[in-house]
Amino acid sequence: MSMESPTSRQAVLEWLREEGKRVASLFSEADRVRQERVGDEVHLRGLIEVSNHCRRQCHYCGIRAGRRTERYRMTESEVFDCVRLAVKLEYGTVVLQAGEDPGISTESVTGLVRRIKSETPLAVTLSLGERKLAELEEWRAAGADRYLLKHETSDDELFRRIHPACGDEELHRLELLRRIKAMGYETGSGVMVGIPGQTYESLADDLFRFRELDLEMIGCGPFVPHPETPLGQSNVLSPESQVPATDTMTLKVVALARLMCPDANIPSTTALATVNREKGRELGLLSGANVWMPNLTPSKYRVLYEVYPGKAKAPDTAEEFHQKLLATLAALGRRPGKGPGGRNTQAKSEVRS
Ligand code: SAM
Numbered sequence: 001m002s003m004e005s006p007t008s009r010q011a012v013l014e015w016l017r018e019e020g021k022r023v024a025s026l027f028s029e030a031d032r033v034r035q036e037r038v039g040d041e042v043h044l045r046g047l048i049e050v051s052n053h054c055r056r057q058c059h060y061c062g063i064r065a066g067r068r069t070e071r072y073r074m075t076e077s078e079v080f081d082c083v084r085l086a087v088k089l090e091y092g093t094v095v096l097q098a099g100e101d102p103g104i105s106t107e108s109v110t111g112l113v114r115r116i117k118s119e120t121p122l123a124v125t126l127s128l129g130e131r132k133l134a135e136l137e138e139w140r141a142a143g144a145d146r147y148l149l150k151h152e153t154s155d156d157e158l159f160r161r162i163h164p165a166c167g168d169e170e171l172h173r174l175e176l177l178r179r180i181k182a183m184g185y186e187t188g189s190g191v192m193v194g195i196p197g198q199t200y201e202s203l204a205d206d207l208f209r210f211r212e213l214d215l216e217m218i219g220c221g222p223f224v225p226h227p228e229t230p231l232g233q234s235n236v237l238s239p240e241s242q243v244p245a246t247d248t249m250t251l252k253v254v255a256l257a258r259l260m261c262p263d264a265n266i267p268s269t270t271a272l273a274t275v276n277r278e279k280g281r282e283l284g285l286l287s288g289a290n291v292w293m294p295n296l297t298p299s300k301y302r303v304l305y306e307v308y309p310g311k312a313k314a315p316d317t318a319e320e321f322h323q324k325l326l327a328t329l330a331a332l333g334r335r336p337g338k339g340p341g342g343r344n345t346q347a348k349s350e351v352r353s
Contacts, residue, residue, distance in 0.1 A: 003029040005259040012204040015256055016249070023252065030255035030288030037262040038290045042334050043341030044325075045093040045125060045267075046086035046318075049297040049305040050074045054099025056129070059162040059230040060195065060223060062306045063099045067228055072301050073103055076112060082296040083116055089322050092340045093123040095148065095293060100129030109135070110142045117143035123340035125188070133170055133179060140183045145342065147180045148188035149173065150219060153195055154209045155202035162195065162231060177213055186342050188217030192271075193253050194245025195223045197236045203243050203253065211260050216343040217291070218257045218264045221271025222250045224308035247276040251287045258288030265343055267291035274310045285332055291341075294321055 003025065006012045015026060051073040052063045063069070079096070086094045094116065098104055109126065116124050126139060127148035136147065151173050153159050159173070171179065181187040191206045192198075210218050223245040225232045236242075243249060250272050257266055268284025270293065276283065281292070295302060296318050305311075316324070329335060 003259075005262070006256065009201075009204050009208070012207055012256060012260075013200055016200050016203055016243070016252060018252075023248070026255045027251060027283075027287040030258040031286055033262050034258055034266075034288050034290055038265070040334050041290070041337035041341070042285065042329055043093070043265060043291045043337035044089070044091040045095050045291060045293045045341075046082065046089070046091045046296040047095045047097060047293045048074070048079055048082045049098065049295070049301060050079055050096050051098035051101045051104055052301075052305045053101040053103055054129075055102055055166060056100050057164050059164075060192065060226065060308075062226040062229060062308055064229060069306070070304050072304055073101065074298075074301065076108070076115075078298065079112060080115070082298070083120060083122065085296055085318055086122060087120050089294075089318065090336065090338075091122070091294070092337055093125055093146075094296070095125040095127055097127040097148075098129070100131075104128060106132075106135040106138060109139055113139055113142040113144045121339075123342060127188075130169060130173060130176060133176075136180060136185075137183060140185055144185065145340065146186040146188060146217065148217060148219070149177060149180065150188075150190040150192070151177065151206075151209070152190075152192055153198055153202060154191075154205045155198065158195065158197045158202065161197065174209075174213075181213070186216035187213070188219060188265075189213060189215050190217075190219035190221075191253075192223040192245075193220055193250045194243050196231050196242070198223075198243045199237065199241050200243055207253070207256050207260055210257055210264070215261065215264055218261060218266050219269055220250060220253045220257060220266075221269035222246065222275045224271055224274055224310065226306075226308045245275070247272060247280055247283065250275075251283055254284055254289055255287045263343055265291050265341065267293055269293075270295070270311060271308065274308070282328060282332060285334065292325065294318065294325060
């Protein structure tokens with residue numbers, strides 16, 4: 001029997017607070033809707049963490065400005081080695097992610113995007129923070145397909161508290177996301193689940209926000225405290241109000257996102273696999289997720305891109321990890337996606353078939 005997609009804030013809140021046996025039915029319904037709407041393919045997006053320099057001081061993030069840690073910025077040739085690896089492993093997309101790094105120039109990204117688009121069949125996702133509208137336009141014109149910028153929380157007061165402004169922002173982050181979408185990017189956003197200060201009500205609002213923004217990609221991972229950041233120890237709300245940063249709560253958000261935005265691409269995130277090392281990734285894929293973002297960053301840099309502890313522990317090379325990934329997918333009865341795996345391409349192939 002199929003379950004209605006929750007349409008009221010009250011219904012979403014009830015699911016977020018549900019702790020009994022009904023939770024299993026939420027996960028299985030999200031899995032059913034995932035299969036019906038986006039199929040059994042799991043799209044593989046090779047993540048390349050191109051720089052850990054950042055001008056921001058986000059209270060949650062281990063690569064925030066001012067934290068004493070070794071900084072790196074990959075050369076174009078190093079990035080391109082990772083791009084070639086993505087092609088070899090038959091991934092459909094590369095994701096170029098970094099701290100908000102002014103040392104990454106507009107032209108360098110334009111050149112890289114042009115080169116990837118002309119020399120490979122890959123889709124390109126950029127995740128470089130709040131960059132200027134003019135450069136976002138230029139990168140789109142150069143061929144970038146997608147932009148990923150999480151709004152982290154739709155509670156404006158909380159967002160401002162944990163994400164101090166630099167003072168030269170052109171737009172509020174939500175408005176920036178709308179503009180990115182209007183530029184023709186497939187647009188991704190998402191939230192951290194269990195940020196200290198996050199209420200159930202604001203998390204419910206986040207889910208409606210995904211729908212309102214008509215996102216192509218929705219990434220939700222648990223907040224993982226980093227001890228060397230301001231949010232490393234704090235838990236500012238009472239236990240009744242504070243959303244816990246657990247795997248189960250994150251899976252509920254993934255499942256609700258699938259029910260409320262059935263055609264979106266939804267990753268089973270690394271943060272989820274970090275809080276539940278045994279089964280987090282699989283459980284995400286069984287609760288509505290259809291995307292996996294394997295990390296292609298060279299290990300000497302990966303250990304320095306420590307946005308939260310435990311993230312970089314995996315000792316595998318990309319090739320070793322890929323073999324495990326294929327085995328995991330096979331065991332779940334799923335298969336790697338073919339081609340770029342955008343929401344738009346899926347819709348087009350549905351029309352053709
Ligand atoms: N600078 C870009 C930006 O801000 O969008 C991309 C890099 S940023 C490090 C990527 C994501 O890491 C953020 O959107 C945030 O959700 C996640 N992140 C950072 N610190 C985290 C933490 N302590 N726990 C979980 N996720 C975290």
